Amino acid sequence: MIFKIDFKSGKPVYLQLVDQVRYAAASGVLQAGEPLPSIRPLAEELRVNRNTIAKAYTELENQGVLETRPGKGCFLKENNSPFTKPIRQKLLLAEIDEAVVMAHHLQVDREKFLALVQERLDYFEQQSGAKKIN
């Protein structure tokens, strides 16, 4: 299974799962339309309550990452955000600012920082089969 829970991390289980699904979707490990593991078997495999998985999936649905078809299961959606363009832009800028502020505190200079960003972009593109992020 592609998902791994770290019970010692202190981070809530359902959030770990949310991040991993988003990450897998962004890197192309999971493709649009693909079904996600169904709740009960995944819960059993990860040794976690089924409602914990359900909560993660609900959160992902709210974020527009997946859609659930009643009685059938959960499926990765085509990329589109439920938010309006200005809100999306604001969210992304906040995320970027966090990274920039952290770079400052960690004493990483501009060139090194940009290099790291490009490296990660490359990594994700490579993972998703030489496809550009779009």
Place this chain on the structure above:
Amino acid sequence: MIFKIDFKSGKPVYLQLVDQVRYAAASGVLQAGEPLPSIRPLAEELRVNRNTIAKAYTELENQGVLETRPGKGCFLKENNSPFTKPIRQKLLLAEIDEAVVMAHHLQVDREKFLALVQERLDYFEQQSGAKKIN
């Protein structure tokens, strides 16, 4: 006062303060060695319990952003992180990945994303008096 609390945001007051101090330090609004507002007056001004401010300052001290001299006050430290270099690198990469994953979900392409990053770097450098992030 440079700090503003949004009580409707849902974000804990002490975390709002932590972010604002980090942001102010990164952008040069606050300079190393400068004293931060002392706890009680700031608490009064922001209409917040004094221990809420104290908690924010404690957190900032743990992050290596400020240091407190008993009986005197809290002062912005020279930039240095309490973490080792590999840990710092890992933290920063996680932060960058979050932004990259979000860009993917928000359907922002590579060039646009890099442009946004540069824009924010420029912004912070400009704020801190044309000084490079280091």
Place this chain on the structure above:
DNA sequence: TTTAGTGTCATAGGACTGTATGACAGTGGC
């Protein structure tokens, strides 16, 4: 219709978080 699979909802309990209060300890000027 029955059965086995899917996700959903209401509810509950234990742990944790955020904030508040009061008492305490260090510093420096009077």
Place this chain on the structure above:
DNA sequence: GCCACTGTCATACAGTCCTATGACACTAAA
């Protein structure tokens, strides 16, 4: 020493969060 200022700690309490349980509803195949 006293006083006014600094930050700190122990404690308390309400609210929230995370996880867990049981009952429910939808879908598809036998």
